[in-house]
Amino acid sequence: MPSPSAFRPSAPAWLACLCCTVVVTLSGCGNDEEPAPPPPRIVLVENVQEAHPGPQTLRFAGVVESVTTTQLAFQVAGRVERILVDEGTRVTRGQALADLDTTDYELQLRDASARQQQLHADLVRKRKLLAEGILAPAAIEPLEAALVSAQVARDTAARQIEYGQLTAPFDGVVAQRLVEPDMVVDAGTPILRMQDNQHIEVSVDLPESAALTVPLGPELKAQGQLVLADEVTLPLEYREHSTQPRDGARTYRLVLRGNPPADYNLLPGMAMRVSLQRPAPEPRDDSYLLPISALQAGPDDQHHVWLAVDGHARRQPVQLQGIEADRAQVTGPFEADAAVVVAGGSKLSEGQPIKTRQRN
Structure with a gap:
């Protein structure tokens, strides 16, 4: 039978075991320490505002037209003896314009x-x-x-x-001479083209979206601005509109009437910018205005914003209703004076700690 001294470890072996035990113990103590959390992300916030939309100004391209353009002709045949006016001449009703040899x-x-x-x-x-x-x-x-x-x-x-004498049927401008003296013409042959210069008409092609909401009637408010002369502006009033779209386009013709300025020759065919007033829509109880920078779009094309709630980010889905200037009109449940993140929200996640600063 072996003696007890046979199982007693030697001094070097006992010391090695003790060192390993200390190393393992220290190693275990080090793993119990948790890493320090990241600092809160700094974001800019702004309080939401209830939307109270006002009238909206819509701008379109228009073309100046004459109210009345008439081709004047003799009612009898004969030789043109004289043409008494030149192109561009302003004439009055009853003024003699041309004579036949009678x-x-x-x-x-x-x-x-x-x-x-x-x-x-x-x-x-x-x-x-x-x-x-x-x-x-x-x-x-x-x-x-x-x-x-x-x-x-x-x-x-x-x-x-x-x-045998051709006279002006109304006050206007001789737009074009179509024949010359000594020409023999039949009855009804156009001699002069005359335009009414007391009023002008401006035609506008309205897209479907505008035709749906613009008041097409006497209550329509409009203003025209000449493209080549920004200082030339004049009020316009409703005259008529088409109820059938133009061929090949989903637009509807709107005709406006106005008085031409005294210091400018506003001629048919000139380009004009036309501003129309769209009435304010009925306000919604859940409609709010937010900076466009607050809107975030997900992969499903659904919009959302980030709210600052108790120092954390909270995702809030919204429905986009429209954009005007630098503001987006959205609908969604918001608490009064809710703080929405307007800068720094592109990398936020739900529940992430944040530190807010109010945007000036």
């Missing part, structure tokens, strides 16, 4: 007048014979019909002479 119509008038006088004299003599019983009533009936025909021919010739 020599042929004057000869017809003289002939018809002479025939009328002759027939009238014959009729007077035969009526005396009728009264004396020499002639029967049937003898003068053809003469009476011939006299009426001569009177009609005389009046027709006189009317054709009047038609």
Whole structure:
């Protein structure tokens, strides 16, 4: 049987075991220490505001048009003797614009007048014979019909002479001369093109979104600004609009009317910026205004913002209603004076500690 001294470890072995035990113990004590938490992220916040939307100004491109553009023509055929106005001339209603050579119509008038006088004299003599019983009533009936025909021919010739002068049907501007003197023209051949310069019309193509909400009627508020002269502005009023979209486009034609400025020649075809007033929509109880920088978009195209709640970030889903200037109108449940993160929110996570600073 071995002696007890056979199982007693030697001094070097016992010392080695003790050192290992101390090392293991110290190592275990070191793992019990937790790493220090990261410092809170500094973010800028701003209090939410209830949305009280006002009237919105919509701007579109417009084109100046003349209210009335008329092609003027003689009502009889003939040779153009004179054109009395140049292009661009302002004329008044009834002013003479052009003359025809009426020599042929004057000869017809003289002939018809002479025939009328002759027939009238014959009729007077035969009526005396009728009264004396020499002639029967049937003898003068053809003469009476011939006299009426001569009177009609005389009046027709006189009317054709009047038609030999072209006059302005309204106050306006001679836009274009279409013929020259000594040209022989038929009745109805355009001689001059004339435009009404007392008023102007401006046409605008409205997209569907604007046509849905803009008041298309006398209550519409509009203003025009000439593209080539920013200082030229004039109020415009509603005239008419189309109820059918233009071919190949989902736009509707709106026509506005205004008075041209006295110091500028506002001509058809000129470009104009048109501002329309869209009425303020009915406010919603859950509608708020936020800086655009506060909006965050997720991978599902859903918007959200980060709120600062008790020193931590809290994700708040919102519905985007519209954007105006640097503000976004959203709907969502917000508490009064809730602090929304407007800068530094792109890398936040739910419950992350944050340190807020109010944006000036």
